[in-house]
Amino acid sequence: MPAQTINWRNTGAFFSKYGIYFAFVLLAGTLAIWEPPFRTLGNLENILQQISVNGILAVGMTLVIITAGIDLSVGSVLALAAVVATSFAKADDDGHANHALIVPLAMGVLAGLACGMVNGVLIAKRRLAPFIVTLGMMTVARGLALVYSQGRPEINLSTAYDAIGDGLAGPGGIVMAAVLAGIFILHFTRFGRYVYAVGGNELAAKVSGVNTDRVLIGVYAIAGALAGVAGIVESSRVMSGAPSAGEGYELNAIAAVVIGGSSLNGGVGTMAGTIVGVLIIGVMNNGLDLLGVSSYWQQVVKGAIIVCAVLLDRKSRN
Amino acid sequence: MPAQQSTEDFLLKMEGVSKSYSGVPALQNVRLQLQKGEVHALMGENGAGKSTLMKILSGIVQRDCGEIFLEGRQVEIKSPKAALDLGISMIHQELNPVRAMTVAENIFLGKEPCYPFTGVVNRRKQREMTRELFREMEITIDPDKVMAELSLAEMQLVEIIKAVSYRSRIIIMDEPTSAITGREVARLFEIIRGLKARGMAIIYISHKMDEIFRISDTITVLRDGQYIETRPAKELDHDTLVKLMVGRKISEMFPKRTKTSDGEVIFEVNGLTRRGLFENISFKVKKGEVFGVAGLMGAGRSEVMETVFGLRRADAGTIKIRGQSVRIKSPADGIQNRIAFITEDRQLKGLNLKASVRDNVTLVNLKSFSLFGQILQSGKENAVVDAEIERMRIKTRHRNQIVRTLSGGNQQKVVLAKWLLTEPEIIILDEPTRGIDIGAKAEIYKIIAQLTERGATVIMISSELEEILGMCDRVIVLYHGRITAEFARADFNQENIIKAAMGNWSSN
Numbered sequence: 001m002p003a004q005t006i007n008w009r010n011t012g013a014f015f016s017k018y019g020i021y022f023a024f025v026l027l028a029g030t031l032a033i034w035e036p037p038f039r040t041l042g043n044l045e046n047i048l049q050q051i052s053v054n055g056i057l058a059v060g061m062t063l064v065i066i067t068a069g070i071d072l073s074v075g076s077v078l079a080l081a082a083v084v085a086t087s088f089a090k091a092d093d094d095g096h097a098n099h100a101l102i103v104p105l106a107m108g109v110l111a112g113l114a115c116g117m118v119n120g121v122l123i124a125k126r127r128l129a130p131f132i133v134t135l136g137m138m139t140v141a142r143g144l145a146l147v148y149s150q151g152r153p154e155i156n157l158s159t160a161y162d163a164i165g166d167g168l169a170g171p172g173g174i175v176m177a178a179v180l181a182g183i184f185i186l187h188f189t190r191f192g193r194y195v196y197a198v199g200g201n202e203l204a205a206k207v208s209g210v211n212t213d214r215v216l217i218g219v220y221a222i223a224g225a226l227a228g229v230a231g232i233v234e235s236s237r238v239m240s241g242a243p244s245a246g247e248g249y250e251l252n253a254i255a256a257v258v259i260g261g262s263s264l265n266g267g268v269g270t271m272a273g274t275i276v277g278v279l280i281i282g283v284m285n286n287g288l289d290l291l292g293v294s295s296y297w298q299q300v301v302k303g304a305i306i307v308c309a310v311l312l313d314r315k316s317r318n
Numbered sequence: 319m320p321a322q323q324s325t326e327d328f329l330l331k332m333e334g335v336s337k338s339y340s341g342v343p344a345l346q347n348v349r350l351q352l353q354k355g356e357v358h359a360l361m362g363e364n365g366a367g368k369s370t371l372m373k374i375l376s377g378i379v380q381r382d383c384g385e386i387f388l389e390g391r392q393v394e395i396k397s398p399k400a401a402l403d404l405g406i407s408m409i410h411q412e413l414n415p416v417r418a419m420t421v422a423e424n425i426f427l428g429k430e431p432c433y434p435f436t437g438v439v440n441r442r443k444q445r446e447m448t449r450e451l452f453r454e455m456e457i458t459i460d461p462d463k464v465m466a467e468l469s470l471a472e473m474q475l476v477e478i479i480k481a482v483s484y485r486s487r488i489i490i491m492d493e494p495t496s497a498i499t500g501r502e503v504a505r506l507f508e509i510i511r512g513l514k515a516r517g518m519a520i521i522y523i524s525h526k527m528d529e530i531f532r533i534s535d536t537i538t539v540l541r542d543g544q545y546i547e548t549r550p551a552k553e554l555d556h557d558t559l560v561k562l563m564v565g566r567k568i569s570e571m572f573p574k575r576t577k578t579s580d581g582e583v584i585f586e587v588n589g590l591t592r593r594g595l596f597e598n599i600s601f602k603v604k605k606g607e608v609f610g611v612a613g614l615m616g617a618g619r620s621e622v623m624e625t626v627f628g629l630r631r632a633d634a635g636t637i638k639i640r641g642q643s644v645r646i647k648s649p650a651d652g653i654q655n656r657i658a659f660i661t662e663d664r665q666l667k668g669l670n671l672k673a674s675v676r677d678n679v680t681l682v683n684l685k686s687f688s689l690f691g692q693i694l695q696s697g698k699e700n701a702v703v704d705a706e707i708e709r710m711r712i713k714t715r716h717r718n719q720i721v722r723t724l725s726g727g728n729q730q731k732v733v734l735a736k737w738l739l740t741e742p743e744i745i746i747l748d749e750p751t752r753g754i755d756i757g758a759k760a761e762i763y764k765i766i767a768q769l770t771e772r773g774a775t776v777i778m779i780s781s782e783l784e785e786i787l788g789m790c791d792r793v794i795v796l797y798h799g800r801i802t803a804e805f806a807r808a809d810f811n812q813e814n815i816i817k818a819a820m821g822n823w824s825s826n
Contacts, residue, residue: 197670197673200672203666204667
């Protein structure tokens with residue numbers, strides 16, 4: 001038999017480069033075998049529904065993180081967008097809306113976009129640290145959501161609005177569209193290339209004639225607008241526009257991006273990685289639920305997995 | 319050859335030292351002999367093995383074989399701490415002090431004088447000991463000053479004093495003048511002479527030839543990981559040393575240019591001023607010229623050119639290109655006017671080290687590879703990048719290789735490729751050959767010559783006089799933000815350029 005030579009170094013490099021994908025397959029495969037309820041169609045739909053909001057947020061977060069930034073405000077912006085959108089989607093007695101469906105949708109996205117633009121302008125033009133600016137926006141947007149809604153969730157929503165988040169088609173379709181748009185922007189456009197250039201070396205990008213301010217404002221605006229979309233999906237899914245929605249969602253989005261291999265130092269990351277990061281978090285939450293692990297312990301596991309993912313990633317880079 | 323001496327006369331002797339990194343030899347059977355009270359220059363191109371040898375000596379890496387003798391006694395240097403204990407310290411090129419701590423705290427970091435049995439630092443004693451060390455070396459820096467407030471030159475002095483405080487016998491200095499200017503270099507050399515007088519030996523690594531001949535007593539040359547020769551500096555001249563380092567004669571270091579400028583002024587700067595940086599800068603550059611900008615570091619050379627390119631704003635002054643007044647407010651405007659700016663610090667301003675060769679090469683020109691200005695046409699882009707890699711002879715496995723993993727010379731070629739892709743008419747090069755080895759330097763000179771042959775105009779800022787003398791048709795000299803002299807090639811004279819750069823030159 002001819003001896004097949006295996007280059008272990010290359011094999012190792014291959015595994016560490018695509019390790020996160022293998023980890024996902026391993027995780028999903030194990031659950032599918034051990035936990036039959038996991039592989040039912042209903043459960044898969046359930047997972048997709050649950051990850052839809054985080055998926056939408058993570059697409060924007062990926063762009064932000066590749067520019068070496070961070071957006072802590074997306075959870076609060078989601079809530080603001082939700083209360084703004086739902087205020088235009090109130091139902092009259094027979095469930096009909098006062099406005100055409102496009103109105104609440106547009107208002108929600110615009111609210112998110114506006115917050116994102118403010119973030120971007122402060123970060124790009126005033127040279128403030130993204131962490132500080134978006135931490136401020138996190139509080140401001142939450143406050144505005146409470147002011148706007150007077151602290152009360154809007155639960156009397158039109159049937160048309162409720163239908164958006166109903167079942168799989170709506171949330172699933174929207175997250176798919178967001179992901180495809182994200183892939184297109186990041187990997188197939190000039191803007192996407194500039195996102196990497198700004199994150200890799202902002203000064204060099206500037207010298208090369210890149211309008212770095214515009215790129216930075218662009219990514220925060222996209223992240224904000226997507227937070228608006230997520231607010232619509234979330235409020236429609238739970239049939240309530242609550243000012244308390246989305247609390248802590250920014251951390252889930254950041255976790256997905258980081259698990260997906262993006263570097264918080266900027267310049268490195270892919271949309272595909274982020275998608276797998278979102279899937280891993282989603283499948284893990286679902287799996288732990290199915291296995292009956294308490295939600296307290298779930299947090300411990302999730303945190304540990306984030307740190308391990310980054311550790312593995314660091315190792316593979318050396 | 320050094321005079322015949324017995325082993326005991328050498329402070330340090332390294333014999334037959336070899337080291338391989340995953341099967342690739344970095345050092346083969348290298349030796350180094352160091353005497354007390356000498357400045358010993360270690361010379362060689364990048365990759366010659368200088369830094370590996372010094373890492374072995376300072377305990378950062380372990381040799382595969384060979385012997386090290388310190389004052390005749392065989393020693394093992396297993397860690398940086400062991401090296402320090404043996405009296406060997408290294409001052410790295412990139413200084414890395416704790417910026418938030420004071421000078422005294424930095425010097426005594428890890429060996430703070432404490433009150434007995436308490437572990438509480440005796441700050442007064444620490445301060446006094448620092449003062450004492452400074453007094454010995456005639457340095458006037460306040461021990462209580464926070465490190466971040468010091469200039470680079472002062473930080474370097476503190477590092478040296480720190481080395482002295484370890485009672486070091488051997489101090490390794492890696493490119494100590496890469497970030498300091500003429501007067502500070504002179505001060506550094508005074509300090510080095512003081513250390514010599516106290517019997518310490520200095521191993522000095524630098525790419526700057528003139529410094530080597532100014533300060534060193536003995537020169538050892540390495541090439542491709544092998545020992546070539548050790549000679550007293552007095553017995554060597556510049557050309558011989560280069561020949562030893564490169565292994566072939568570079569009489570053709572600077573290419574001959576057949577075509578000279580045809581006299582048409584393409585670029586004209588008038589009265590350019592930025593308060594606090596430079597004042598009333600005026601010059602004219604002719605088409606096809608290599609126009610030199612000489613001066614010491616900090617004279618305002620880069621600032622002037624950054625302003626011309628649009629990276630900075632001027633307070634006053636005009637710029638004309640081909641006789642037309644232009645307004646340049648951003649790099650995009652500079653690029654629009656067919657100016658390329660190859661910055662001084664390629665890692666800081668020139669490249670995205672985390673990105674691929676391709677992404678770097680096409681960054682300035684990306685619009686021309688985009689449908690509707692946005693959608694990238696990767697087929698077209700890849701073909702152009704492959705052609706550039708070929709043309710510039712960039713040594714890379716693939717266009718997708720990450721630029722960080724390329725050598726310095728190849729990184730510089732990536733920067734050049736990026737800018738040449740814009741087909742610029744005026745190319746500003748800021749210290750184009752800093753930190754790259756002689757072979758790559760010669761290639762870059764050749765590229766510059768080819769550019770002018772094709773009608774491009776080159777403005778070259780350089781601190782290396784031989785480069786100015788070898789390449790330029792005309793040169794202006796800046797001192798403290800003002801032009802102090804202008805010379806045409808016929809009047810080039812090393813001494814006059816130096817005088818003008820120091821501010822003591824009047825043209826009559």
